[in-house]
Amino acid sequence: MIDVIVIGGGPAGLAAAVSARDNGAEKVLIIERDTCLGGILNQCIHNGFGLHRFKEELSGPEYASRYVEQLENIEVLTDTMVLEVTPQRVVRAVSRENGYIELEAKAIVLAMGCRERTRGAISIPGDRPAGVYTAGAAQRYLNIEGYMVGKNAVILGSGDIGLIMARRMTLEGAKVHACVELMPYSGGLTRNIVQCLNDFDIPLYLAHTITRIHGKNRVEGVTIAKVGPDRKPIAGTEFDIECDTVLLSVGLIPENELTRGAGIPIDRRTNGAFVYENMETLSEGIFACGNVVHVHDLVDYVSAESERAGAAAAKYALGSKAAGRVITVENGEGVSYTVPQYIRPENCGKTASLFFRVRNVYRNVRITVRNGEKLVASFNREHMAPGEMESIVIPVSLVGDAEKLTVSIEEVK
Amino acid sequence: MFDVIIIGGGVIGSAAAYELTKYNLRVALFEKENDIATGTTKANSAIIHAGYDPVPGSLTARLNVRGNELAHEICKKLDVPFKETGSVVCAFGEEDDATVKKLYERGVQNGVPGLRILNKEELRALEPNISEDATSALYAPTAGVISPWEYALAFAETAVVNGLELHLCEKVTDIKENTVVTEKGEYGAKYIVAAAGVNCAEVEGYVKEPDFVLKANKGEYFLLDKSAFGIVNTVVFQCPNKNGKGVLISPTVHGNIIVGPNAEGVSDKTDISTTAQGLDFVRNAAYKSVPSLNLSANIRNFAGMRANTNEEDFIIRFVSPQFLSLAGIKSPGLASAPAIAEYVCELLKDAGLEMSKKETYTDSRSVIRFKELTAEEKNALIKKDPAYGRVVCRCEIITEGEINATFKTPIPPVSIDGVKRRCNAGMGRCQGGFCAPRVLDIIHKNTGIPKEKILKDKEGSYVLSGGAL
Structure with missing residues (x-):
């Protein structure tokens, strides 16, 4: 019997596995579907990773290698696809080398990451030619395969991968004509707007969208229009840009097919499993971490969260089950989700960390945590945006006998 | 000299080819695109209609009901995904x-x-x-749902096994009595059957001004x-x-x-x-x-x-002594396809074409669908060919082995969408976001086509038009 099986060898899986071993799990196994570990980091050859974690600026592969170097006494199966996970913690997988296998674990960590939203998810009308790619697919073609998907691009969405690709394609000689964002604010990190668009004079059209893709066989252009507060295109504001490529950076979706298959409840707000303070899902002994739980903006935060998940999985595998009363964390005004959704105070130590995203751009507001009307904690913020994950730390001593805690954005009094 | 030339590689032309190649005939099919099933056949509701909709006594009514009946048998024989949902x-x-x-x-x-x-x-x-x-x-x-492109491919592949001469990427530009003129040459035929879908009026016009309006x-x-x-x-x-x-x-x-x-x-x-x-x-x-x-x-x-016309019914008739036009084949064309093919054979026979069944011909086909296999079958398959152990399309759980297998079929794919139509890789929720680069690589390995020349779908739909670094 394996102590901890970690599904996924990207940043979340790597950190969870290392942490599980460091916390006493003897037999830890990572199952990765690609031929090498590192996940999406392998194609992220730009720098900016690790500023929080390692206090240095690393590229994606360098960041991954920091963890890969630590895998002593951890087993790894690469080129192996997990097909099924059961609530009884049986994992069924398939590979060239071992065929169809069935493994049992005392604890499982789900670390499958996320995938990109596609054209279909946002129903962009028009023709269906070649030349429309998710930013990540274009990144793979460029950075792993060594091919440019096109020479004249328009980017829809200002998510970080799209911004990074705007710069990357420009550096490789392509012309990036515009980055078009539906919302009145960017979905990416401010530093990426500055370093990837502004520094290369790529115009950012906020509150605009692509209303039509043109081109019978290969993309020939796009029609762009301004959108109103209802996010619907405003007639008469359309203009065309000729291009051969459309890159989509319109959001990420946690990849929870295995989670659903195991019958683990999924939070519609995060598209990830509901989790407790130790990243345990509502299915005992099955933990989840990283982008499969909620989409993070920095890999550093993925690592931190995954270390907690790995440690908790090890603890569970060694026979110590988390228990005690449960507090539900609810979203108040301005908060789109929180992770964890449930806190067991007896299991927390002195503090409980909450991660969340806000619904809008806010300036000079406070984050409040309330037990009913009663204020439990309050944190002032100068600036918050939906593109940047927020976190707060609540001293458990302040929680009292609360059954529910509500996190909201409120005006500073 | 061909006995029959079919124009159009949609489900109707392919079904006609399937039926005609059961006979001792020399049959060719010309399709302007680079694959079977790239027009209306790949973009419709995918329904095998029961047949209550067409006007009683019409050709459509008869062919729809018969086509539904045939679909049930043919899909079993040719391993085409079909489900009688009602x-x-x-x-x-x-x-x-x-x-x-x-x-x-x-x-x-x-x-x-x-x-x-x-x-x-x-x-x-x-x-x-x-x-x-x-x-x-x-x-x-008795109504059901089908994979329309796999239906057409199953017909066309079986026809090729039975001797169909398939010409892809060869647009018919004119018809002169017994001669079909294409972009690449001229071909004689005793009979010409046009199954040109939305191009039916144009193709019929090569012979005679159409008496219907598309x-x-x-x-x-x-x-x-x-x-x-x-x-x-x-x-x-x-x-x-x-x-x-x-x-x-x-x-x-x-x-x-x-x-x-x-x-x-x-x-x-x-x-x-x-x-x-x-x-x-x-x-x-x-x-x-x-x-x-x-x-x-x-x-x-x-x-x-x-391919709607001013007529409610299918328009199936000889326009000249040699030229049989299948025009206005709209819904329930997919459901009627095998019945239309039978009807084509009847009409050609009645017109004087000598039709004798071949002593032997292939009337079966099978496709390995990894995810539908039992654990034992999966293991046995991977042992035989480890490529079946590598999942390439994770949304649909399609293995490298299944993708490789498409290149060994009678009509191998030439594009990413061609692979998709044959084994479903890229059909799922990520729409090829993850697997397309890998499928492209597998196409390259199987065909030798340089990566920057690989197509998404039709001619000109280059995936990597920016070229190699």
């Missing part, structure tokens, strides 16, 4: 109730088996998510993720009424949900773009049947072109 035509109010009765009577006259009118409660028992406003429905148990009509669709599967159990139609034919919500044979189409007359029959208005129409119309439909599970929009 269909319901839902009525919303008294006027529609009357239409349902009329359709029932039509169906009985057309010889459709098993038809039944469901009352509101029976309908809700069958389709629990149907709108409260639905008042009755016509239930047709009214190309576009339909737009949503294809929903597998997470939406189960919202309906059968093909859910709306009653046709003065506001139009309504839209359908149906399971697909691949485990998705399809929603659509609208119907828009267009002047450009090559314009299969989707439009915001068209999709809005479909969206709103669909909620009428199933208010809880989750259209945010959409993974793909597409549009297809119907």
